[in-house]
Amino acid sequence: MTLADLGWVLLRIAMMLGFLLGTLPVVIWLERRVLAWFQNRIGPNRLGPFGLLQPMADAAKLFFKEEIIPAQADRLIWSLAPALSLFPALAAAATIPWGPNRLLTPVADVDIGILYFLAMSSLAAYGVLLAGWASNNKYSLLGGLRASAQVISYELGMGLALATAILYAGSLRMTDIVAMQSEPLWGVVPFIPNWLVFTPWGLVGAGLFFVCMLAETNRAPFDLPEAESELVAGYQTEYSSMKFAAFFMGEYIAILAISGIMTTCFLGGYLSPVNFSPIQSFAESSEGVWHVLAGVSGALAPPFWFVAKVFALFFGFLWVRATLLRLRYDQLMNIGWRFLIPVGLVNLALLTVYIVWGWVPSLVGYAVVGAMYWVRSARHRPEVRQLTYTRAAQPYRPKEASNV
Amino acid sequence: MFEKVLFFLLALIAISTAVGVVANRNPVRSALLLVMNFISLAILYFMLSAQFLGVLQVIVYAGAIMVLFLFVIMLLNLGSPEAIAQERELKRPLAWLVAMGLFSVLMSQALVLASYGTPQLAPDIGTARTIGLVLFTQWAFPLLLVALLLTVGVIGSILLARRRPA
Numbered sequence: 001m002t003l004a005d006l007g008w009v010l011l012r013i014a015m016m017l018g019f020l021l022g023t024l025p026v027v028i029w030l031e032r033r034v035l036a037w038f039q040n041r042i043g044p045n046r047l048g049p050f051g052l053l054q055p056m057a058d059a060a061k062l063f064f065k066e067e068i069i070p071a072q073a074d075r076l077i078w079s080l081a082p083a084l085s086l087f088p089a090l091a092a093a094a095t096i097p098w099g100p101n102r103l104l105t106p107v108a109d110v111d112i113g114i115l116y117f118l119a120m121s122s123l124a125a126y127g128v129l130l131a132g133w134a135s136n137n138k139y140s141l142l143g144g145l146r147a148s149a150q151v152i153s154y155e156l157g158m159g160l161a162l163a164t165a166i167l168y169a170g171s172l173r174m175t176d177i178v179a180m181q182s183e184p185l186w187g188v189v190p191f192i193p194n195w196l197v198f199t200p201w202g203l204v205g206a207g208l209f210f211v212c213m214l215a216e217t218n219r220a221p222f223d224l225p226e227a228e229s230e231l232v233a234g235y236q237t238e239y240s241s242m243k244f245a246a247f248f249m250g251e252y253i254a255i256l257a258i259s260g261i262m263t264t265c266f267l268g269g270y271l272s273p274v275n276f277s278p279i280q281s282f283a284e285s286s287e288g289v290w291h292v293l294a295g296v297s298g299a300l301a302p303p304f305w306f307v308a309k310v311f312a313l314f315f316g317f318l319w320v321r322a323t324l325l326r327l328r329y330d331q332l333m334n335i336g337w338r339f340l341i342p343v344g345l346v347n348l349a350l351l352t353v354y355i356v357w358g359w360v361p362s363l364v365g366y367a368v369v370g371a372m373y374w375v376r377s378a379r380h381r382p383e384v385r386q387l388t389y390t391r392a393a394q395p396y397r398p399k400e401a402s403n404v
Numbered sequence: 405m406f407e408k409v410l411f412f413l414l415a416l417i418a419i420s421t422a423v424g425v426v427a428n429r430n431p432v433r434s435a436l437l438l439v440m441n442f443i444s445l446a447i448l449y450f451m452l453s454a455q456f457l458g459v460l461q462v463i464v465y466a467g468a469i470m471v472l473f474l475f476v477i478m479l480l481n482l483g484s485p486e487a488i489a490q491e492r493e494l495k496r497p498l499a500w501l502v503a504m505g506l507f508s509v510l511m512s513q514a515l516v517l518a519s520y521g522t523p524q525l526a527p528d529i530g531t532a533r534t535i536g537l538v539l540f541t542q543w544a545f546p547l548l549l550v551a552l553l554l555t556v557g558v559i560g561s562i563l564l565a566r567r568r569p570a
Contacts, residue, residue, distance in 0.1 A: 110455065115463065129474055133432060133474075145475060148471050152472065
């Protein structure tokens with residue numbers, strides 16, 4: 001490694017960290033505003049244009065808060081836990097490519113890119129687990145235990161979902177997976193890139209990954225580790241000041257990183273939805289103003305599409321959070337072990353059928369499995385409960401109101 | 405030069421955390437030191453260009469098995485240091501004997517290997533492709549045996565954990 005290479009690596013690390021930490025306030029603001037919009041509220045709109053400076057004010061407030069350490073806490077592990085939840089989130093982003101040129105390729109384009117991401121996301125369980133244990137508090141401990149069981153369960157489903165991308169691209173390297181998706185759609189439709197989500201196996205894999213991604217980042221409807229209504233705030237009950245802020249940052253950075261992975265593996269990474277590359281290369285070969293414009297768009301379009309897809313996925317997170325109720329614990333485990341993992345395995349098997357025998361037997365397989373599942377679920381249809389209103393259950397209404 | 409410094413640093417971390425696992429009286433801290441040991445070993449694997457092995461070390465040992473260990477330790481509430489100070493007097497000489505025997509066997513092999521010098525390996529020896537090819541062609545039968553063993557383990561654990569019919 002020469003000194004120039006080292007410089008490029010440092011520059012790429014700075015770019016990635018800058019992106020993650022720079023979009024963090026925007027993402028937090030977006031979450032609060034979008035949730036408010038879903039719930040017919042206004043949300044933070046006072047500080048700065050549209051309330052954009054609100055996260056800065058919150059950060060300043062957290063910075064000046066008193067830090068309270070529980071008397072019975074294991075001090076060392078207690079203070080290590082926020083760092084342990086922040087570090088894997090930041091490190092997981094290191095293999096995500098967000099553009100074709102040298103500055104925007106991943107920090108380290110290693111051959112084991114996806115496995116590296118899985119390793120980092122499996123380390124993410126420690127921060128939560130240790131925070132729960134070291135606080136020496138029932139609620140915290142329950143939150144930590146729930147988080148570790150949940151993360152282990154859903155990691156398998158996530159691995160199976162990512163395996164479809166690996167198998168289809170024939171490589172674990174992130175840039176190879178993006179390169180595979182830049183080919184024409186299904187090998188025949190020109191000008192539309194072959195995003196993995198447009199293939200049947202990719203569609204199932206992407207759905208699976210989306211569910212697992214919600215569970216991995218402890219977001220609603222899988223936010224049992226910090227279920228407010230039963231566990232106060234779960235593993236972060238005892239944390240205040242900057243340590244709480246570190247957990248908060250870790251959560252959102254993990255969301256950004258995992259959305260980046262889903263973008264790369266299933267949504268075509270930094271590729272645009274329509275393949276402009278013939279026009280692009282034509283403009284680059286011409287003279288004058290078109291050449292300059294082509295250069296600018298060639299440099300800016302890939303990161304723009306990448307960031308746009310990441311934000312679209314983040315909007316998906318919020319949409320789910322605003323729509324679905326929190327699962328019960330047995331429902332969580334049932335979905336993880338008895339639905340996602342079998343679906344992932346069948347999907348993987350049918351993808352291998354496609355790779356070995358072509359797309360006709362594979363699609364037939366999907367049809368057969370779908371029909372079997374439909375027949376089975378039709379037989380096990382849950383009873384529809386009749387809602388009966390009794391007079392005794394009616395809210396109390398004063399006599400005067402009913403006369404009006 | 406840089407690699408040598410890194411190697412000795414990692415070796416120092418690996419050995420001191422391994423000693424710490426045994427010496428520490430708090431089971432949670434012991435488990436955490438073991439995690440650190442696994443991660444430093446994984447980085448050593450990376451330095452030997454066995455990247456696949458290194459990353460699997462992190463995923464399987466540090467990410468899954470140790471999380472389960474911690475889970476069990478926390479559930480059983482072994483957090484208090486007194487809980488593990490049992491039967492130490494009886495087991496200690498035996499433990500020393502076994503550990504020393506294992507150490508001498510490993511050391512003798514390591515010294516023999518070291519006398520050959522560092523072997524030159526192909527640069528792609530540790531990639532997923534190479535390992536997969538070898539594992540699913542040359543060593544397919546042992547792989548199937550291991551799979552069978554794991555299946556037996558899974559079924560056994562389910563049988564043990566199942567509620568007895570009333």
